[in-house]
Amino acid sequence: MIDPRVLRHEPDRVRAAQERRGLSSDVVDSALAADQARRDAIADFERLRAEQKALGKEIPKAQGEAKQELLARTKTLSAGVKEAEAAQTAAETTYQEVLRSIPNLANEAAPAGGEDDYVVLEHVGTPRDFAAEGFEPRDHIELGRMLGAIDIERGVKVSGARFYYLTGPGADLEMALTQLAMDQARAAGFTTVIPPALVRPRAMEGTGFLGQAADDVYRIEGEDLYLVGTSEVPLAAYHSDEILDPGDLPRRYVALSPCFRKEAGSYGKDTAGIIRVHWFDKVEMFTFTTLEESWAEHQRLLAWEKEFLTKLELAFRVIDVAAGDLGLSAERKFDCEAWIPTQGRYRELTSASNCTDFQARRLDIRGRFEDGTAPVATLNGTLCAMPRTIVAILETHQQADGSVRVPEALRPYLQGREVLEPVTR
Incomplete structure (x- = not known):
């Protein structure tokens, strides 16, 4: 608060x-x-x-x-x-x-307005010109079928709309992305974590997900538990009701977790494919630091996200999210959006938010400073949300015959494979 x-x-x-x-x-x-x-x-x-x-x-x-x-x-x-x-x-x-009920104070530097009032800060890379290469790009649904990588029909059969299976090279690709992301985060000094995917109401409310986002949260009926929509929730609550030694700050954690979202309010949006789904895996960065240092840490989180997307050889842009599109807890947020060829537009892949001391006040996380105890600052940053990242890789690096070139950074995690070959055409 x-x-x-x-x-x-x-x-x-x-x-x-x-x-x-x-x-x-x-x-x-x-x-x-x-x-x-x-x-x-x-x-x-x-x-x-x-x-x-x-x-x-x-x-x-x-x-x-x-x-x-x-x-x-x-x-x-x-x-x-x-x-x-x-x-x-x-x-x-x-x-x-x-x-x-009052959200974090939107930073004065954040653009005013709603979802469409973002400001583009930079472009990294150039979208691929398939016309110049002489072929029409396939979407990730067709590529996933040809590669034996994504099975949407059976996902719907077993679990319903907005569910899917990753199979063969699709599953291998997620595991490779996970390892690449974790290796990068470890090299940057993050502690790896596998957090619980079920949390009590205080963790959910303390991170701001039972306010304006409550309709998008899955609650376990008959139990006082919620399925998390992001590992930001259990990571933020990890140090709840604790007083941290400022000498140990920043404390950086990187987590792999499943994420569950009702996608309330998204009726009719992205109904095909795996762009918008009810469940996905994600690698998330989270930092506890001082309020004064949080702004520099925010830039570092963004830089790590950009580094990761650059390793995947994707064309993307960075946007400054408008105040009206910020979550309850964020004071400022930057998104990295990758170019999706068959949609002809950029789509969000990662985000980095500075929540200042908002979540720490709600969860009673403080530091013992020279002038007494005070709330710390919390920040979160997505390193890799699997489905959308896989979509961007398949569509960006596809070849005319339906095969997909593997970015060099991923090859060591895919048994040296340079190309994912179709199993059907």
């Missing part, structure tokens, strides 16, 4: 951030009113509690009728204290609910 001191002392800054996201600023006034009601309730409780304690000291000294009057007053006051305590608890609950 945002820093309550910012809300109290800089409400106009919060209002401006809401407007940059395209959200109503009325919640700021509601939060300020709830904060005032909370403080008033605390003051009432403390006043009555102090009076109760003072009376308690007078009773042993009193005699006769005076003592009976004090006892009667104590009884009445006790009921008032209980009411005041209940009112304080209710006011605190209301305040916390309103405060938690």
